[in-house]
Amino acid sequence: MIKNYPPISLGTAFFKELDYSLFISNALEAGYTHLDLAARYLNEKKIGKALKDNNVDRNSLIITEKIWPCDYKENRFFKAYDEMLNRVGLTYFDIVLLHKPVKDYLGAYQRLISLREKGLVKHIGVSNFSKKQIEEIYQKFNEYPEINQIETNIYYYDLETIEYCKEKGIVVEGYSPILNKKSREEKVILDLAKKYQKDATQIILRFIYQLGITPVVKSSSLKHLKSNNDIWNFIISEEDMNLIKGLRKKDFRPLKKLLDFFGDRMNFHPEKEKI
Numbered sequence: 001m002i003k004n005y006p007p008i009s010l011g012t013a014f015f016k017e018l019d020y021s022l023f024i025s026n027a028l029e030a031g032y033t034h035l036d037l038a039a040r041y042l043n044e045k046k047i048g049k050a051l052k053d054n055n056v057d058r059n060s061l062i063i064t065e066k067i068w069p070c071d072y073k074e075n076r077f078f079k080a081y082d083e084m085l086n087r088v089g090l091t092y093f094d095i096v097l098l099h100k101p102v103k104d105y106l107g108a109y110q111r112l113i114s115l116r117e118k119g120l121v122k123h124i125g126v127s128n129f130s131k132k133q134i135e136e137i138y139q140k141f142n143e144y145p146e147i148n149q150i151e152t153n154i155y156y157y158d159l160e161t162i163e164y165c166k167e168k169g170i171v172v173e174g175y176s177p178i179l180n181k182k183s184r185e186e187k188v189i190l191d192l193a194k195k196y197q198k199d200a201t202q203i204i205l206r207f208i209y210q211l212g213i214t215p216v217v218k219s220s221s222l223k224h225l226k227s228n229n230d231i232w233n234f235i236i237s238e239e240d241m242n243l244i245k246g247l248r249k250k251d252f253r254p255l256k257k258l259l260d261f262f263g264d265r266m267n268f269h270p271e272k273e274k275i
């Protein structure tokens with residue numbers, strides 16, 4: 001169990017232009033207590049500086065970090081973890097995830113366990129792992145990851161993996177929940193927004209929350225940060241949940257192109273390369 005684990009997490013990936021100090025101050029004002037970082041996002045130093053600028057009490061935040069596959073090898077892993085801490089300016093991360101199930105992910109998981117045993121991280125988990133890959137972890141280490149962060153939006157979610165994770169007590173975090181303008185303009189979503197007197201994004205985020213998934217959502221605007229974290233005072237009926245479930249597309253994965261692009265770049269090193 002992760003102490004004080006909040007029902008929503010704040011994404012930090014690939015902002016085009018951003019005043020990071022303002023972003024963190026807005027996020028705190030909007031009540032976010034969980035930040036989702038990754039070496040791959042190439043902005044850890046900026047986030048670290050913004051946390052400092054805002055005099056953030058470290059104990060008031062849960063900070064998740066993700067290790068990119070180029071650092072899975074034994075000769076990189078522990079050094080990479082130190083480098084990530086240095087870039088963000090922290091002495092520990094609350095949660096560390098393996099970003100993708102490629103290369104020697106079982107070896108990397110073993111090293112995550114040893115980080116936890118040394119007290120350098122509190123909780124460990126994975127991202128983009130399927131049921132089969134989590135089973136492999138269980139077979140080898142006799143434990144389940146505490147978290148699996150996977151793509152979740154109205155068009156795509158991996159029900160098999162989600163159900164499996166729930167059954168095993170693994171927290172499912174859903175990334176790219178809003179995805180794009182198109183999802184916010186679906187008629188079903190707009191009709192429900194009207195019915196529940198919420199905006200379209202709130203309907204989508206609440207839907208994901210009611211699937212039992214923690215949305216990991218990003219926004220550069222205070223207005224959106226606030227409304228996205230104001231989805232706790234209404235319940236979408238089962239009938240309406242089913243209407244939204246009807247938007248799920250078979251054999252369509254919106255982020256596939258992006259994932260394929262990154263798939264070709266597993267050897268990129270966060271310290272050296274810019275996207």
Ligand SMILES: NC(=O)c1ccc[n+]([C@@H]2O[C@H](COP(=O)([O-])OP(=O)(O)OC[C@H]3O[C@@H](n4cnc5c(N)ncnc54)[C@H](OP(=O)(O)O)[C@@H]3O)[C@@H](O)[C@H]2O)c1
Nearest residue numbers: 011012013036127175176177178179201217218219220224
């Ligand atoms: N583990 C992985 O492999 C993985 C992969 C992808 C993402 N992630 C994580 O998940 C986070 C979220 O995913 P994402 O960044 O791809 O996309 P997202 O959170 O689904 O969508 C972000 C976009 O939605 C807009 N938005 C947010 N709230 C809005 C609102 N209330 N109304 C209208 N527009 C709104 C934002 O624009 P504004 O700035 O204008 O609000 C932004 O352009 C990432 O930042 C990252 O931390 C993880």
